[in-house]
Amino acid sequence: MVVREKILEKIIGCFKRHGARGLDTPAFELTETLTEKYEDTFGLMYDLKDQGGELLSLRYDLTVPFARYLAMNKLKKMKRYQVGKVWRRESPALVQGRYREFCQCDFDIAGEFDPMIPDAECLKIMCEILSGLQLGDFLIKVNDRRIVDGIFAVCGVPEDRFRTICSSMDKLDKMSWEDVRHEMVAEKGLAPEVADGIGEYAQCHGGISLIEELSKDPRLSQSQLALQGLGDLKLLFEYLTLFGIAEKISFDLSLARGLDYYTGVIYEAVLLQSPGQAGKEALNVGSVAAGGRYDGLVAQFDPKGHRVPCVGLSIGVERIFCLVEQKMKASGEKVRTTETQVFVATPQQNFLRERLKLIAELWDAGIKAEMLYKNNPKLLTQLHYCEKTDIPLMVIIGEQEQREGVIKLRSVASREEVIINRESLVAEIQKRLS
Amino acid sequence: MVVREKILEKIIGCFKRHGARGLDTPAFELTETLTEKYEDTFGLMYDLKDQGGELLSLRYDLTVPFARYLAMNKLKKMKRYQVGKVWRRESPALVQGRYREFCQCDFDIAGEFDPMIPDAECLKIMCEILSGLQLGDFLIKVNDRRIVDGIFAVCGVPEDRFRTICSSMDKLDKMSWEDVRHEMVAEKGLAPEVADGIGEYAQCHGGISLIEELSKDPRLSQSQLALQGLGDLKLLFEYLTLFGIAEKISFDLSLARGLDYYTGVIYEAVLLQSPGQAGKEALNVGSVAAGGRYDGLVAQFDPKGHRVPCVGLSIGVERIFCLVEQKMKASGEKVRTTETQVFVATPQQNFLRERLKLIAELWDAGIKAEMLYKNNPKLLTQLHYCEKTDIPLMVIIGEQEQREGVIKLRSVASREEVIINRESLVAEIQKRLS
Numbered sequence: 001m002v003v004r005e006k007i008l009e010k011i012i013g014c015f016k017r018h019g020a021r022g023l024d025t026p027a028f029e030l031t032e033t034l035t036e037k038y039e040d041t042f043g044l045m046y047d048l049k050d051q052g053g054e055l056l057s058l059r060y061d062l063t064v065p066f067a068r069y070l071a072m073n074k075l076k077k078m079k080r081y082q083v084g085k086v087w088r089r090e091s092p093a094l095v096q097g098r099y100r101e102f103c104q105c106d107f108d109i110a111g112e113f114d115p116m117i118p119d120a121e122c123l124k125i126m127c128e129i130l131s132g133l134q135l136g137d138f139l140i141k142v143n144d145r146r147i148v149d150g151i152f153a154v155c156g157v158p159e160d161r162f163r164t165i166c167s168s169m170d171k172l173d174k175m176s177w178e179d180v181r182h183e184m185v186a187e188k189g190l191a192p193e194v195a196d197g198i199g200e201y202a203q204c205h206g207g208i209s210l211i212e213e214l215s216k217d218p219r220l221s222q223s224q225l226a227l228q229g230l231g232d233l234k235l236l237f238e239y240l241t242l243f244g245i246a247e248k249i250s251f252d253l254s255l256a257r258g259l260d261y262y263t264g265v266i267y268e269a270v271l272l273q274s275p276g277q278a279g280k281e282a283l284n285v286g287s288v289a290a291g292g293r294y295d296g297l298v299a300q301f302d303p304k305g306h307r308v309p310c311v312g313l314s315i316g317v318e319r320i321f322c323l324v325e326q327k328m329k330a331s332g333e334k335v336r337t338t339e340t341q342v343f344v345a346t347p348q349q350n351f352l353r354e355r356l357k358l359i360a361e362l363w364d365a366g367i368k369a370e371m372l373y374k375n376n377p378k379l380l381t382q383l384h385y386c387e388k389t390d391i392p393l394m395v396i397i398g399e400q401e402q403r404e405g406v407i408k409l410r411s412v413a414s415r416e417e418v419i420i421n422r423e424s425l426v427a428e429i430q431k432r433l434s
Numbered sequence: 435m436v437v438r439e440k441i442l443e444k445i446i447g448c449f450k451r452h453g454a455r456g457l458d459t460p461a462f463e464l465t466e467t468l469t470e471k472y473e474d475t476f477g478l479m480y481d482l483k484d485q486g487g488e489l490l491s492l493r494y495d496l497t498v499p500f501a502r503y504l505a506m507n508k509l510k511k512m513k514r515y516q517v518g519k520v521w522r523r524e525s526p527a528l529v530q531g532r533y534r535e536f537c538q539c540d541f542d543i544a545g546e547f548d549p550m551i552p553d554a555e556c557l558k559i560m561c562e563i564l565s566g567l568q569l570g571d572f573l574i575k576v577n578d579r580r581i582v583d584g585i586f587a588v589c590g591v592p593e594d595r596f597r598t599i600c601s602s603m604d605k606l607d608k609m610s611w612e613d614v615r616h617e618m619v620a621e622k623g624l625a626p627e628v629a630d631g632i633g634e635y636a637q638c639h640g641g642i643s644l645i646e647e648l649s650k651d652p653r654l655s656q657s658q659l660a661l662q663g664l665g666d667l668k669l670l671f672e673y674l675t676l677f678g679i680a681e682k683i684s685f686d687l688s689l690a691r692g693l694d695y696y697t698g699v700i701y702e703a704v705l706l707q708s709p710g711q712a713g714k715e716a717l718n719v720g721s722v723a724a725g726g727r728y729d730g731l732v733a734q735f736d737p738k739g740h741r742v743p744c745v746g747l748s749i750g751v752e753r754i755f756c757l758v759e760q761k762m763k764a765s766g767e768k769v770r771t772t773e774t775q776v777f778v779a780t781p782q783q784n785f786l787r788e789r790l791k792l793i794a795e796l797w798d799a800g801i802k803a804e805m806l807y808k809n810n811p812k813l814l815t816q817l818h819y820c821e822k823t824d825i826p827l828m829v830i831i832g833e834q835e836q837r838e839g840v841i842k843l844r845s846v847a848s849r850e851e852v853i854i855n856r857e858s859l860v861a862e863i864q865k866r867l868s
Contacts, residue, residue, distance in 0.1 A: 001455065001456035001457060001458060002456065004458075005456065016772070016773050016802060017797055017800065017801070017802045017803070018797070018802075018803075018804070019772050019773075019774045019802065019803070019804035020772070021435065021771045021772055022435035022436070022439065023435060024435060024438075026535050027461060027492075027519060027521070027535060028480075028535075046462075046482055046483075046485070047482065047483040047485065048480055048481065048482055048483060048492075049480075049481040049482060049483045049484070050483070051480070051481065051523060053523075058461075058482075085461060087461070089485060089487075101460050101461060101462075109807070111807070113807035113808060114786075114807060114808050114809045117786070117790075117807040117808075117809075118807050120790070121807075124794065124797065128797065128798075239790055242787055242790040242791050242794065243790060243791075243794045244794060244798075337455045338450070338453050338454070338455055339450050339453075340453045352548075352551070353676055356551075356554070356673055356676040356677060357676050360558065360676065360677045360678060363451055363452070363558065363562065364562075364678075366451065367451070368450060368451045368452075368453065369451070369452075369453070370452070370453035373543070373545070373547035373548060373551040373552050373555075374547060374548050374551075375548045375551075
């Protein structure tokens with residue numbers, strides 16, 4: 001929890017640095033709000049039992065609830081972040097860092113703006129967070145749904161199969177092209193030559209030069225949608241260069257993103273194994289952050305179909321949490337699980353009442369303090385507790401101290417002891433802690 | 435969310451000051467884990483649909499999951515806090531600050547310790563938090579389940595009716611004694627003279643003197659359980675006096691607490707209307723914090739029935755949130771919903787690229803910065819945005835500034851402007867913000 005808290009603090013700090021407001025939405029939504037938003041994944045939602053009220057399901061991500069919230073409140077623009085649990089009925093086999101309940105950190109910009117400015121900021125945020133968390137080298141794959149759909153169109157995929165073929169393509173980061181091709185042909189009934197056409201494109205990745213090359217590709221340039229996507233990506237790369245992050249971004253035609261609601265730019269951040277780690281056990285944590293543009297989602301919840309274009313990103317903290325924990329284990333780094341600054345101890349019997357008075361004084365002064373909940377604890381037990389939990393300071397009261405109106409202050413690490421006046425206790429401790 | 439965040443920060447700060455570790459548990463538990471823990475409330479749990487896995491329900495509080503966690507992990511002691519959502523299928527009529535999803539902040543001490551020391555700390559924490567949040571005057575009602583049961587026993591309630599009569603008695607803060615008596619007699623079949631006997635006790639409240647009086651009460655002192663409870667309460671009041679909070683605590687025999695699992699001391703904090711407010715609309719927010727001792731709950735989850743005594747408290751933030759919001763509305767206090775420190779603006783056309791470079795520099799230096807997502811925003815729109823969102827500083831770049839290698843820095847409130855060197859931008863801003 002301490003590690004988790006630190007990670008969340010960094011992520012939320014970045015969201016606030018970019019001017020986002022916090023938002024919270026309920027854990028469950030009306031089932032109808034969630035259905036049809038997640039192609040091929042709809043079966044993985046947790047539904048609530050019909051207990052005589054509305055039909056409800058646990059949210060699957062934070063994006064659909066945000067769009068629902070914007071529509072319900074007729075908001076035309078908002079820059080918001082949300083940190084919360086989402087639930088997916090994944091197969092019980094535990095992939096590392098993959099759970100049925102997990103925490104997402106989302107940042108989204110809703111509103112009608114000039115092209116690619118908010119989109120570039122989302123990628124900047126992903127870079128800031130991944131750099132800030134020091135997870136090693138990373139790469140953000142970028143593509144555009146319109147390019148994906150354009151490829152499907154020019155290769156001859158029937159339009160009503162776009163989304164299901166897209167969700168097959170999304171598996172390219174976990175499966176080989178051969179396996180994905182097999183799924184497209186054998187399971188989804190695509191003609192082999194159509195699949196091969198897709199395959200030729202899907203294996204391309206690069207930078208601005210690839211964008212320019214594809215803009216002139218005689219086949220792909222037949223698709224107006226694809227050309228729009230390529231034009232926007234070109235502008236995006238220009239902004240990313242101004243942000244100083246272009247070298248972290250790769251235009252990758254294999255990126256498809258599973259979720260149905262994307263309409264434009266899509267992206268996914270993956271961690272790269274550094275050469276030093278190559279010999280060790282491979283870290284397979286999949287993508288740690290992803291997102292994209294979804295210009296049609298809010299309109300689905302608005303009775304009049306008013307559009308509010310949106311772009312955003314999602315960070316899966318559990319995966320990051322796994323990695324940071326592994327790194328800490330490897331380096332032998334210890335983390336304190338409490339923040340206690342002072343321990344109130346006694347070497348003698350019958351000092352409970354004195355300890356209670358002392359510790360209340362410390363708490364009232366805002367000092368983080370603990371004591372043992374025993375009438376007469378042994379001094380050794382008290383010392384061990386401080387050492388085990390890394391409490392830096394001990395306040396010791398015994399018969400002699402009480403008689404003389406003083407307190408013994410002990411530094412747990414150095415074992416140094418000083419005698420101070422009972423009245424100046426809080427001041428002396430605050431001096432030592434600052 | 436900003437107000438909420440501040441409230442949670444204060445509460446969590448207090449929990450940490452008392453040496454608690456954070457814990458997180460899943461939103462749902464096995465249904466069987468939750469059943470039979472909440473007398474008369476069991477019907478209000480949200481169950482998940484049977485989707486071919488285990489039968490699950492959304493947690494009803496954070497106490498039962500904590501006890502389950504302790505038993506599953508064979509932990510014999512732990513001081514933990516948990517902040518999280520819980521769900522109750524309340525009647526849809528919205529009572530102020532009462533929701534079907536709400537956030538609880540829990541602090542609990544598990545382990546075998548000397549009597550009343552952790553219990554007293556829980557009450558101290560409640561006082562610290564309620565004072566710290568400045569919600570006005572408050573009172574913590576204290577009772578003991580053993581005294582409640584002792585009263586039932588000496589008044590002649592059959593033992594198998596203790597829990598259901600207890601849950602009627604729990605309504606005394608919302609209903610008159612006449613109504614509660616009616617429920618006991620007409621709905622729960624209690625003999626009228628038995629109910630009247632309970633009524634005589636239930637209307638007593640006071641301090642140490644009441645404890646001593648009841649210890650000598652010829653009828654109640656026939657119950658060994660009640661005498662144990664009274665003995666512990668006496669010790670508790672002694673510790674509360676040492677903590678300097680005894681005047682905030684009232685021994686109140688009407689307090690019963692609805693939850694089944696309490697076995698010893700129970701308590702509930704209520705806010706008192708100050709005389710100044712008496713004329714205004716009455717604030718009815720019920721209890722804002724409550725808790726007690728539950729020594730038998732962990733054993734219910736342990737296959738060998740090992741006992742881990744526990745005591746703790748729960749704070750319902752939604753009610754506090756309502757109150758703080760009302761207070762702020764009344765005082766006209768405004769809260770910034772973002773933390774943005776600097777706005778990057780331009781008075782001219784075609785300065786998007788320059789703004790993007792500038793803002794990236796600010797973000798990279800950890801400065802909270804925003805700009806409008808337009809290619810050519812109007813200067814007036816940019817000024818209005820800063821005023822509306824209380825951004826203190828504006829960085830302005832135009833043709834003249836670019837030519838001279840400088841930047842204009844404007845204080846939004848005072849409208850003062852200074853010209854600074856482009857290279858010293860970050861340093862100048864940091865100087866002004868510190």
